Amino acid sequence: MDFKISRWMLCILIWLSMHSTGVCDEVRLAYSNYSTSIITTNLVKAVLKEKLDYTIKMINFPSDQLLWNSIATGKADAMVSAWLPKSNSFMHIKYKNQVDILKPIALGVHIGIVTPTYVTIDRLDQFLSKKNEFNNKIYCIKEHVGSTDMAKTALRVYQLKGVECVVLSEQDIMKKIENNVNKLEWIALASWVPHTMLEKWKLKFLEDPNDAFMKDEKIYAVATKLLKKEHRDVYAFLKEFYCSPKELQELMSDMVKFNKSPYDAAKDYITKHSDKVKKWIKNVKKGHQKRRFHLN
Secondary structure, eight states: OHHHHHHHHHHHHHHHHHHEEEEEOOEEEEEOSSHHHHHHHHHHHHIIIIITOOOEEEEEOSSHHHHHHHHHTTSSSEEEEEEETTTTHHHHHHHTTTEEEEEEEEEEEEEEEEEETTOSOOBGGGTGGGGGGGTTEEEEETTOHHHHHHHHHHHHHTTOTTOEEEEEOHHHHHHHHHHHHHTTOOOOEEEEESOTHHHHSOEEEOBOTTOOSOSSEEEEEEEETTHHHHBHHHHHHHHHOOOOHHHHHHHHHHHHHTTOOHHHHHHHHHHHTHHHHHHHTTTOOSOOBOOEEEEO
C-alpha cells in the first residue's frame, strides 16, 4: 500500500514539474514594446512593489493581440495597456467574456498624425498638396494596432492617393524621427499623447477636421477572471488606479529629461505624489496574495 501511494505521489510530482513553473507568489503584468505601455506598467509595478511589498514580473508581448490573449489564457494576471473603444475593439469583441475589464486608467487619450513643428502645414486636408515633401509616407508604430488602423482610415478620408502607411517598430521610428529632425527633413507619423517622442523633439499634431482619428480614447486595466480571488489587493488597487494623459506625459518628461529608466521614473513619481498613491491603495489590505501554480 505504501509503495502504491509513493508511486502515486511521484506521478503527481512529475506531472507538476512538466506542466507548471512551480509554486509562485508573484503578480505577472503584461506589457508591449511601446512607451505608454512600458511606463504605465512600470508605474503599477512601482506601487505594488515599493508600497505593498509584492513580487512583480513584467512579461513582454509583441502585439496587442498577444497582450489580450495572455490575460484570457492566464499567462499573465493583468495589463494596463488596453485601448478602447476603438484601438483594441477587435480584441475586446474576441476576449471580453474571458477577461475582467476593470476601469479606465487614463481618459482623453489623443491619437493623430504628428510632424516636426518646422513643417509648414497644420491640417491633414493640406497633406496631399505636400505629400512629396513627406516622401509619400506616413509612419506607424507596429506595436500599436489602433493608431495604424486610424492612419489607414485617414488615407481614405482625406483621399491621400499615392501615400502609404509604413509600419515600423517604435524603436525604428524613433531613430527615423531623430535622423529627419537633425536634417530638418519632413516626416509624418501616427502617434498619441502621452508619448516619449513628444519630449525628445518639437512635434505638433496636424488638425483632423474630418475626424479620422480618436480624440478621446481610453486606456483600461484588464485582468484575469481569477485576479479578484487570487490577488484581491492587486485587484483593489487597479480599481482605483488612475493617471491622466497629462500626468503620464509629465512622468515621461522626467524620464527623458533626467535620463531615468522607466522604473526609476515611476518610483520618483510615486514618492512625489504620495497623496495620490494613498488614494490608489485606500482599499488595500496586505496579506491577500494566494500561493498557486502558474500553469504553462
